[in-house]
Amino acid sequence: MTTNHEIRTGFYICHCGHNIAGVIDVMAVTEYAAKLPFVVVSRDYKYMCSDPGQELIQKDIKELNLNRIVVASCSPLLHEATFRAATAKAGLNQFFMQMVNIRENDSWVHEDKEMATLKAKDLVRAAIHRVAYHKALEKKKVPVNPDVLIVGGGISGITAALTLANAGKKVYLVEKDPTIGGYMAKFDKTFPTLDCAACILTPKMSAVKEHPNITLWSYSEVTKVDGYVGNYTVQVTRKPRYIIEDLCVGCLSCIDACIYKEGKFPSEFDVGLSKRKPVYIPFPQATPLVVVVDRDTCIYFKTGKCPQSCAKACDRNAFDFNQQPEVKEIQVGTVILSTGFKTFDATRAPYYGYGRYPNVFTSLEIERLVNASGPTEGHVLCKDGREPQNIGIIHCVGSRDEKTNKWCSRVCCMYSLKLAHLLKEHTGADIYNFYIDMRTPGKGYEEFYDKLLNEGVHFIRGRVAEVSDWAITHVEEGKLVIRVEDTMIGVVRRIPVDMVVLSVGMEPGDDAQELRRLFNISCSNEGFFLERHPKLAPVDTFTDGIFIAGACQGPKDIPDSVAQAGAAAAQALALIDTGYVELEPNTAFIVEELCSGCRVCVTMCPYKAISYDEEKHKASINEALCKGCGTCVAACGSGAIFQNLFDDEEILSEIKGVLVE
């Protein structure tokens, strides 16, 4: 260990323009630090993080033989890497550099200049005491498995999978439904270009199926995740579809042969607007095109009494009614979660009458109704078969609402415009849009809004109070009456319509919390997956090697989802092509001779980093999994666990430094 008389510390304080110098008397701190023990040189500089600032440190290290560096500036989250690199470049071990945060922890949160300066001096003193005890440490390198797991096969997952597969990486794409395609597959057209959604999506779905680098597991779920960045072990459970996937060619003879002559059960794909049989494919372009037998509705599973006409009709013997869940275990280095969202349940807003009045639809239902391949082949009719003469589209159902969800779902204004256009095209009806604010930020979006205004669609600004069948005048008889305050003209209006469309917002998926726990990531307050930084790390999570893309991170439209999927793929590629990850050395380690084998640490570790050797009766820590939280160090009754950068000397000297002038 370095003895005291050899320690030569350089102290550097940053003005950060006015950010620090505007509150803290930088010169006073510089002069004060110069008199502290071991300090050989004490300097200030306008921007320490700039090249000249860094060069200042490097020059001093070389010329003054410095062996400890303390930089008082901003948060280590921002510039610790910068100053560590500068230190290393001058030939000194980077862990001999200690940062003091006098910006976020001092100048930005205090107004009293004198006290803030005093606080800066205290923090600086603590660091100068601590750094004397620092030791040279090395970052460990761990290889990265080049294979990638993508969870969720909507447009985001498909995009990420194809990007990575085209880059030559092996991809596992896991989808919980029987087909990939997600919500986009259900849409008719996409805004603002009115491209046919299926036309642009299905080629990508086929490409996923055909790609030699992609293993597609539909009707499957991730059930267990172990390991760490670069080296995850993942268990995927494939739900039984009672069909041997390799044998099925998608001829669909079995569906024709089912003892149900007509579909009887609500089709998940058509959001209940059409009926399917117990043996079915979700839609004609389903990928993989493999039928699935629904255990809950199949007569054979319910009663055991069915001639199994479906199986008999299959000339490839693809049916297997004894199929069990199949568990696959894979090794991957990185994971992309693209698990999507769910739409707001409109029955949670009873004042809009969904579920009460047959002609109140959700926007997703209308997507299916206007779709040429939908349940009505694109004919939009009221439930009693009438052609709607007038249609009201209510925006922000389950969005921007204190009673339900506070957030703006971002896509509803645009898809409402799209639906208004399509409904007008299909029915010629008068269309009313009820909006709070029109939010059309995006390329070509505002222009699309203009186009709709010119098409003669009505726009009424106001949050709708209620939809009811309460008729006052004859015109209103037999209609749904939308009551709304028209805030443009300041009156309460009653608009009678034949059909109401509720533009439902986007919510975190039902399985978001389960996935969060499984992959050890965080969610923001409303339940969407939390990104590492809202601006600068939008697809990273706080768990290294786990990336997020698409609407699982927050409401977004197709272009944004695709962009994020590309970003997530690029981040995964960056890790894979680097080939290794460097692990912070601030990890804990166990001195085996001192360990009593009590296993307290094993249960305490939040990262499952500690294992117990049954033969040796000792615990040991997997450095790659350890996040350096220190819980085990504090918990160990035998004092057998130590942590790099946080050993007793370092901590006690820092405390002494901050307390004793």
Place this chain on the structure above:
Amino acid sequence: MKYMYFPGCSLKSSGRLYEQSLMAVLNRMNFTIHEIENWNCCGATTYMSINENYAIEIASRNLALAERQGGDEIIVPCAACYMGLLKTQNYIATDEAIRTRVHRELAKTGLSGNLTIKVRHPLDLFVNIIGLDAIKQHVQAPLKGLKVASYYGCQLIRPFSTFDNVWDPQTLDMIVKVLGGESLYWPLKTRCCSGSMTSTMPNIGSRMNFVLLQNAKSRGADVIITACPLCQFNLECFQGKLSKQYREDVRMPVMYFTQLMGLAFGLSEKELGLNRMLSPALSHS
């Protein structure tokens, strides 16, 4: 558990049939409530709008009295009293200045207390404490075929009460169903009855009354039931005048839900005060 009873002015005057039927029904179910001794005005409506401070102070006195008399909960049938007492508790809980002043003023009369005693509406009591099963056991004359429009009014279920769904309340409908009646879907069930506007701005008030009666009738309702004395008064008292004014017969029975319960329980029209109603009394078979 000691249940106190706060009648407020209405249940001793225009709404006395509400009190009479509530007591008759509770009596039949062997459920006792104790009228708060020496109670005073709840402070609602007019007082609340003219001087909120005084209104809250006098309302607090009732809470303090109920607590001192050993009550665990107060049953408050009038929707305005109910809302006024809940509002008072809410203000006391959330505003330190109000809390301090209320306790100071109460101390002048020798009163004190937490003022957090549970304030409960009889509807809440019947559905959530006594329970629908217990009600069902007392039904002797099921209201078979009777189409009932359940009217909640504006202040029974919001903004301070929590016992029912604000947007689509169900408790009255649930009671109607256990009594054997048919509960009509009625989107106007939380619409305002016009409150005191029937006397202060009669042309607006009567329009609001008419809309409710007309709509309930056009949906085929045999009777409207309410849980508020002012709603009952407004909907019942002007039916003849409204029918003339709007040239549409909107005459129909408007009863307290407790009267309907009593009928199903086999209580006599006299016990329930039905003989004193202004609207044509329900001839129940």
